[in-house]
Amino acid sequence: MNATLSRDAVQRAWAVLESVPDPEIPVVSIRELGILREIHERDGRLEVVITPTYSGCPAMGQIEDDVNAALAAGGLEATVVLRLAPAWTTDWITDAAREKLHAYGIAPPQHAAAGNVVQFSRRAATPGNVPCPHCGSINTTETSHFSSTACKALYKCLTCLEPFDHFKPY
């Protein structure tokens, strides 16, 4: 494979993988979530770099399969590499994806600003900074630190009384 061909292959791979949805939250793509990190050519072969979200996220295996299937459907073959560092952060979620999450009924994450790890854990649920995705009220309360998946917390709106998921900052 010559260099011109592989550049074309990289572009085609981006085009193909652009639309691969997250298996858990299919309204957003793995690219928009920041899971799909890089596509490059190495030794004449395509390499796709993905990064896991939570360490135990059971969707990672599915994502790898979906990436391979999408590439195969596009007539491409690649090695999928799982890279841990730098650690995935919800700050990589694009603005467009945040709007999609919101429209889907999931309150998007605030800025993950690491700050002091000890202080973080001492601060119990911080009221008021997770607006309800249904009615927009900031009068919301955390029902549980964990929800249907590890990456979400369960909230309730005290104005419209609807429960909703909040994508936690990571």
Added chain:
Amino acid sequence: MKQPPHIGYLLHLADSALVLGQRNAEWCGHGPVLEEDIALANISLDLVGQARMLYQHAATLIGGNCTEDKLAYFRDGSEFRNYTLLELPHHGPLAGTAAANRDYATTIVRNFLYSAFMLLLWDALQAHEDAQLAAIAGKSVKEVRYHLRHARDWLVRLGDGTEESHARTQAALDHLLPYTQEFWSGADARTASLQAPWNAMVDEALEEATLQRRPSGGYVPRGKEGMHSEHLGFLLAEMQGLARQHPDAVW
């Protein structure tokens, strides 16, 4: 086979995560309320995920035909290097092995003591000379702060709660706190430096939870050297049984 010097340390971290992940998963389907059922399952998922990354890394360093599954499922109790604290049942002293005998205060107190420790340790391990271990630490520290927040919230709620919840949480603390001596006994310099900040975190939370910290003493557990309580064998039998009966099974 020559092993890199910190293989034992990777296995110690991995075994600790796996054993507590397995223990906490016992609440799956049995949580005191639905939200806690889900929370404990999610925390277990993180712990098992962390264990997998550590075992995968250790297996790569060991080389040959070593795999994460071999390390998790085909080592016996005396080869496990987890802290004894993490293998104990969800119950006070003299518990039988019946899994139905579970006390949520014990679960919460253990998760609090351990996640406070791991928050500090993962934070420090982000600077480890092994870049892959540092990368695993970088992910794990983000997860353990949620585990600690969960356990700390409940510690305060139960400790500063009803007469019964206070008494049970105090009893769990009295039972479990002496096991934390193992965090510090013969610890490397990196870990030893965490004792003062850990004490501060624990004392501050206990005060808010109106719980008393009694002096620890007596036997210092040696799970990290492979000398375990009688409880680890039952846990491993349940966890490893399927893989050992069907060693070549694939999902």
